[in-house]
Amino acid sequence: MTDLTNRDAMISLAVSTVIFALRPDRPTELPSLWLPLVRRIRPPCEGQWALPGGPLRADEDLESAAARTLAATTALAPSYLEQLYAFGTLDRSPGEARLAAERGQNERVVSIVYWALVNSDEVTQSAGSSASENVAWFSVDDLPDLAFDHDVIIEYALWRLRNKVEYSRIAHAFLGDTFTLAELREVHEAVLGRSLDPANFRRQLESSNTIVPTGKRVTGTSYRPPKLYRYNQAIDPLDRGPLSPGNAPSRKPNS
């Protein structure tokens, strides 16, 4: 029952990564959520845009494959990287299945998908140094036609990110170690795709205990410079998986 046979011989394993960054929109200069996609240069789905990724190499961990993909696509290291989900339904790449059938094969791809956050400062620095001319950044509100089931994958990654920004300190990945409430609110607004009432936002954060004042203020910019905050490190991040640094399973609820 646990032994492997050749029944899985025609299943290929790929690792793909949804990479989120905040970039200033023009002309408002307010940040919004963008992600890089890769144009496919061969069938199936030739000419369509796809998530960066590729086959898992026999000599690398899943997370290493995701990080390699990210570096190859954006020349960046992630400030946050987490496994999203394994996508393996039978109907996820009809085009591929049809082409394989034409070749007399029953080929199928299971994709283990990661999602990553990259710091916006780094994105600015790496602009113009794209690793490939087939890579382009898109606003999540204006995505092109996507290959395979990558629309479903991105929708789920967006949901996971939006959920985590409300219940964890994930926004940290988009900010420096200290930040003003306005900067934090701009990140939340960019991720959630809607504006938030400043007074409500302040009240919710103050009651949630997730951020703490540093006692310092932004230096020399105005008559009343805004206060600087940092995240409360005592609050656990949400579930990141079984083996990540700072991962919760080492702190069981009953210990």
Place this chain on the structure above:
Amino acid sequence: MTDLTNRDAMISLAVSTVIFALRPDRPTELPSLWLPLVRRIRPPCEGQWALPGGPLRADEDLESAAARTLAATTALAPSYLEQLYAFGTLDRSPGEARLAAERGQNERVVSIVYWALVNSDEVTQSAGSSASENVAWFSVDDLPDLAFDHDVIIEYALWRLRNKVEYSRIAHAFLGDTFTLAELREVHEAVLGRSLDPANFRRQLESSNTIVPTGKRVTGTSYRPPKLYRYNQAIDPLDRGPLSPGNAPSRKPNS
């Protein structure tokens, strides 16, 4: 970048499932958490116990493979089934790697793991009808030597279950449609592996809005029969993945 090559030819894909059930402990008759394991009858790890599972078949979805494994091991349908994680580090089955190396192969298994809850009534009914003589149930507090990295997998599944029982209505899977506070507390105690103060438990649940009184009581058992409750269906279950029924991505935070 997204095209598959033969570099992944020696990576096999398996689906395994961590199956949790509540069974009454003797002599207390209080429920506690158990799971079924399968004794390996061939190398690697021959004689050790492993999670039920096997290679993904070319013609089935990941979730179907998990449900098939569950039915073959326990003759049960799950009351809850969710993808846990894809385990794919290079060092996860040293025994297997060594044997493969002896055969001159560089074989490697990536396991996509699901976790499931089965209703305790069903477990009682199926006791003695085990699908295989190599299947046995173990208390999570008294597990045998486990094959591969299955100890890490079970620890993570336990963490996920314990986390969800505190923040969602997952305990529902172990209960009927209606239940008393004492029954619900027994499920929480069994999952968390520790006793809970009845008065605190009642206060926390009443303030959380996750359960609602049905207006009915247990019939004809005592002078003051206990009230019956049900889960508040208006409260979202936690993240179950992108394609599950009742799945959250269809209700985006900003809609």
